[in-house]
Amino acid sequence: MIRLIDIQKSYDNGTKALKGVNMRIDDGEFVFLVGPSGSGKSTILKLITAEIAPSGGRLMVNGYNLNNITPRQVPHMRRTLGVVFQDFRLIEKKTVQENLEFAMQAVGASPREIRKRVAYVLDLVGLLPKSKQRPDQLSGGEQQRVAIARALVNNPQMIIADEPTGNLDPMRSLEIMMLLERINELGTTILVVTHERELVNRFSKRVVAIENGRIISDETGGYYNHETTL
Amino acid sequence: MRQRYNLGYLFSEGFHSIFTHGFMSFAAVCMIVCCLLIMGSFSLVAVNAAYNFSDLEKDNQFSAFIDETIPQEQARALQDEIEAVPNVARAEFVTKEQAQAEFEQDYVGNPLFEDLPSDVYRDRFHIYLEDISKLAETEAAVKQVEGVAHTNSAPEIAEGFGVIRNIASAVAIILVGILLLVSLFIISNTIKLAFFNRRDEIAIMKMCGATNSFVRWPFVIEGMILGLSGGIVAFFLQWGIYSLVSQAINGTDSIDLIKVVSFQPVAMLVLGSFLLIGLVIGVLGALLAIRKFLQV
Ligand SMILES: Nc1ncnc2c1ncn2[C@@H]1O[C@H](COP(=O)(O)OP(=O)(O)OP(=O)(O)O)[C@@H](O)[C@H]1O
Ligand SMILES: [Mg+2]
Numbered sequence: 001m002i003r004l005i006d007i008q009k010s011y012d013n014g015t016k017a018l019k020g021v022n023m024r025i026d027d028g029e030f031v032f033l034v035g036p037s038g039s040g041k042s043t044i045l046k047l048i049t050a051e052i053a054p055s056g057g058r059l060m061v062n063g064y065n066l067n068n069i070t071p072r073q074v075p076h077m078r079r080t081l082g083v084v085f086q087d088f089r090l091i092e093k094k095t096v097q098e099n100l101e102f103a104m105q106a107v108g109a110s111p112r113e114i115r116k117r118v119a120y121v122l123d124l125v126g127l128l129p130k131s132k133q134r135p136d137q138l139s140g141g142e143q144q145r146v147a148i149a150r151a152l153v154n155n156p157q158m159i160i161a162d163e164p165t166g167n168l169d170p171m172r173s174l175e176i177m178m179l180l181e182r183i184n185e186l187g188t189t190i191l192v193v194t195h196e197r198e199l200v201n202r203f204s205k206r207v208v209a210i211e212n213g214r215i216i217s218d219e220t221g222g223y224y225n226h227e228t229t230l
Numbered sequence: 231m232r233q234r235y236n237l238g239y240l241f242s243e244g245f246h247s248i249f250t251h252g253f254m255s256f257a258a259v260c261m262i263v264c265c266l267l268i269m270g271s272f273s274l275v276a277v278n279a280a281y282n283f284s285d286l287e288k289d290n291q292f293s294a295f296i297d298e299t300i301p302q303e304q305a306r307a308l309q310d311e312i313e314a315v316p317n318v319a320r321a322e323f324v325t326k327e328q329a330q331a332e333f334e335q336d337y338v339g340n341p342l343f344e345d346l347p348s349d350v351y352r353d354r355f356h357i358y359l360e361d362i363s364k365l366a367e368t369e370a371a372v373k374q375v376e377g378v379a380h381t382n383s384a385p386e387i388a389e390g391f392g393v394i395r396n397i398a399s400a401v402a403i404i405l406v407g408i409l410l411l412v413s414l415f416i417i418s419n420t421i422k423l424a425f426f427n428r429r430d431e432i433a434i435m436k437m438c439g440a441t442n443s444f445v446r447w448p449f450v451i452e453g454m455i456l457g458l459s460g461g462i463v464a465f466f467l468q469w470g471i472y473s474l475v476s477q478a479i480n481g482t483d484s485i486d487l488i489k490v491v492s493f494q495p496v497a498m499l500v501l502g503s504f505l506l507i508g509l510v511i512g513v514l515g516a517l518l519a520i521r522k523f524l525q526v
Contacts, residue, residue: 075441102434103434106434106438
């Protein structure tokens with residue numbers, strides 16, 4: 001579960017990115033976070049992953065209070081999250097399978113656990129036949145599925161994705177969203193940042209809209225049709 | 231919750247990284263080797279100096295001079311009393327005439343010594359000691375013997391050697407200190423480069439929830455491997471150089487008086503210290519390099 005209570009964020013250069021954001025995401029939810037460029041979407045995700053600290057307000061992530069989390073606890077908090085980026089961020093010189101193994105080695109998983117879990121997750125994203133290929137031998141959509149598999153491989157409570165379809169054509173984008181929906185049905189909470197109105201409106205999910213550092217609408221089963229968008 | 235470590239993973243990462251920036255690793259190992267070789271050579275020279283010097287000391291009996299008012303026959307009779315002093319192995323009586331003859335033989339033609347009046351020579355005993363380290367006590371005890379006017383060991387010669395030794399060690403320590411710092415610097419830069427090469431992977435690891443110590447380990451191991459390799463290479467080079475030099479010295483007649491300690495008895499000590507020093511430099515260098523990179 002994630003709770004943001006009156007969260008403020010000012011960057012060092014004085015930019016006020018968030019001006020009092022309240023948001024609650026319960027376990028098992030699927031949430032779209034939408035809004036125009038520069039509205040503060042990525043800032044919210046970075047706060048959740050403890051990459052940056054809030055300037056004000058209270059922030060809870062999966063049982064960790066990020067207002068007074070110790071540096072030693074941060075890695076353990078991060079293991080409850082799987083993160084996906086627009087630019088995939090795969091290791092180019094490692095194969096698909098090795099990329100997933102690497103993520104599990106990073107948290108000290110045993111070789112046995114790794115073998116079982118990697119095969120399961122690759123099957124889930126439909127990439128078992130391509131497990132021995134390197135990222136540069138895959139299409140963009142396939143690479144993003146590898147990134148999603150990697151986010152999933154350590155069995156997090158929640159996946160957060162920052163514009164996961166930003167580099168993909170509409171058909172691939174839809175596939176990725178359907179994959180995330182499938183993962184959500186298996187029990188993982190999903191928070192997706194996106195610009196793509198068409199795509200959001202194809203799903204009947206909760207949509208949180210942010211503009212200029214403030215939440216302007218939050219409707220479950222709602223549509224993404226705010227005028228100022230784009 | 232604790233981070234579990236998979237040693238196979240850590241070591242393969244550490245090794246892999248070394249070969250991805252081979253030149254820097256090579257430079258780092260070379261630097262450690264140089265550092266250890268200089269340190270080792272100085273130490274081995276010091277060991278040999280100490281060995282040869284203690285030989286000198288062993289030969290170096292001291293003399294007890296007998297009061298010139300005592301007749302020679304009476305003086306000779308002091309032998310039993312002197313030999314009764316603890317730690318005296320043997321006392322050898324030398325008459326003043328013998329002493330003068332010996333002296334003149336050694337210094338014929340030296341105008342400085344030609345016309346010394348014969349009364350500067352006294353009857354004397356050459357006294358050989360059982361344990362050279364008790365020289366001072368033994369000398370004091372011999373001085374107490376009735377009829378002994380004064381004694382002369384040659385502590386000032388020992389002091390002279392001591393000064394030279396101290397200067398040499400000071401120079402060696404400073405040189406080695408500088409080289410250690412340079413090695414540390416190069417190792418640290420090698421590891422920084424390794425860290426830089428892998429910054430994307432590290433970002434991914436941290437995003438996945440790797441702990442700082444887990445991220446750190448492969449680099450510490452890399453430093454360790456570099457340090458230990460330096461230690462091993464330096465050991466074999468040191469062995470080779472030492473054997474060549476000692477063969478050269480032993481094969482030259484003119485420097486008969488220097489006895490070279492053989493390498494075998496000190497080999498394990500040299501290997502042990504080289505490995506230890508290599509290890510410490512490697513690990514310290516690595517920690518220095520990644521100290522500030524692990525925030526966030
Ligand atoms: N590191 C930073 N330092 C200073 N200002 C920043 C920093 N990161 C973001 N900002 C500013 O904070 C505001 C919110 O940025 P953020 O990245 O959260 O927007 P976004 O909603 O993700 O936009 P986009 O859709 O373009 O990715 C913007 O005005 C941006 O310029
Ligand atoms: Mg953004």
